[in-house]
Amino acid sequence: MSGFTFHLPGSVLRDRAEMKPYYVKLTEGLAARGHTVGLALHNRETLLAEVAASTNFHIVDHGAARHPRVLNTGIAYVYPFWNLDPWGIRALSSIAEKPFDPSSIDKEQAIAFTNRLRKRWVIARKSRYEQPMQRVEVPADCIAVFLQSEGHRDVMETCHLDLRQLLKSLMARADPRAIIVKPHPRDHDPTTRRFLNRIAGRDARIRIVDANIHDILAKAAVCVTINSAVGIEAMMQGVPVVLCGKTDFHHCAVTVKTPAEMEAGLNRAIATPWPHDAFLYWYFGMNCMNAGKETLVDDFLDRVAGTGFALSP
Structure with missing residues (x-):
């Protein structure tokens, strides 16, 4: 039979109880x-050397390694979906280069699939990070901006505009709509909060809130972010998305690479x-692994066989 090596965090190796159900299955x-x-x-640092010294197929948690016997895996924005990809996960996955043709997607299947996503996330008012359950009044037809922690390595590697450039390019527009800004819950940098308070004091359109993501999106004319999972959640609510960083879900959004592009990008x-x-059906249902399916192992083996690796019977 074939051999598989799973490259996992040290916490899992020290305590198997830390292993996510996906890996257990x-x-x-x-x-x-x-x-x-x-x-x-x-x-x-040693991963590719370990792969070269082995004949096994290798599964790499939160990896970005490229090798014929490697697939990288990690949560694909929302549970229970996972990337299992030859390039990387999320913004670094090969889905970014795949063509998306909405005319090739079964409309009824797509609607049913996305309605299940909406029930799990939008209707339940849940997100990847814990959200406030108390409702906050949000202006209708607002520009909703969702920030990310710039201390996060993946954000710095993939952003076209940082949060200051993003917000200043929105402020430069002659648009009376409210700009609702939700800081990232894991951004504890005091300089970020000082910057936000300063611009909010200078521009009456800007309002800093810690409301539930789905409550904000329900009132938004457009969602602006670097490459956060909130872009996916906006799509669940039918809200247009402007991205300011590299993503693998750019197919159904506008990507802005410079401050000068913000005006046209937002309007488009x-x-x-x-x-x-x-798109959501294509991305998750056709390009990701569903950890909740009974066929997970079969789907996994099909993905491995698709790399050309010869599975032993």
């Missing part, structure tokens, strides 16, 4: 079928009838 499912399964510490996003249902 895969490792136990593969072992039950007779495959050899090993666990290793994910070390970015608002004016475009986006096929959100078809």
Whole structure:
């Protein structure tokens, strides 16, 4: 049978109780079928050497390694979906380069699929990070801005505009609409808060809020972010999205790469009838792994076989 090595965080190797259900299902499912399964510490510096020294197929948690016997995996923005990808996860995944053709997507399947997403996230008012349940009044037809922590490595690697450039380019527009800004819950940098308070004091359109993501989106004319998962959540509500960073879900949004592009980008996003249902079905249902499906192990093995790796019977 085939051999698999899962490269996981040290916390999992120290305590198997820390292993996410996705990995439990895969490792136990593969072992039950007779495959050899090993666990290793994910070390970015030594990973490719470890792969080269082995004949196993390698699964890398939060990886961005490229090798014929490697697939990188991680949460694909919202549960229960995971990237399992030859390039990386989320913004770095190969989905970014795949063509999306909404006319090829079954409309009824797409609607049913996206309605299930809406029920789990929008109607339940839940997100990747814990959200306030208390409702806050948000101005209608606002520009909703969702910030990310610039201390996060993946954000700095993939952004076209940082949060200051993003906000200043919005403030430079002659647009009376309210600009609702939600800081990232994990951004504890005091300089960010001082900057936000300063610009809010100078521009009456800007309002800093810590409201529930879905309550803000329900009133938004457009969602602006670097490459946050909130872009996906905006699509669930049919809200146009402007991205200011590299993503693998740019197909159904406008990407702005310089402050000078913000005006035209925002207008184009608002004016475009986006096929959100078809896209969400294509992205998650057709390009990601569903950890909740009973066929997870079979789907995993199909993805491995698709790389050209010869699975032993």
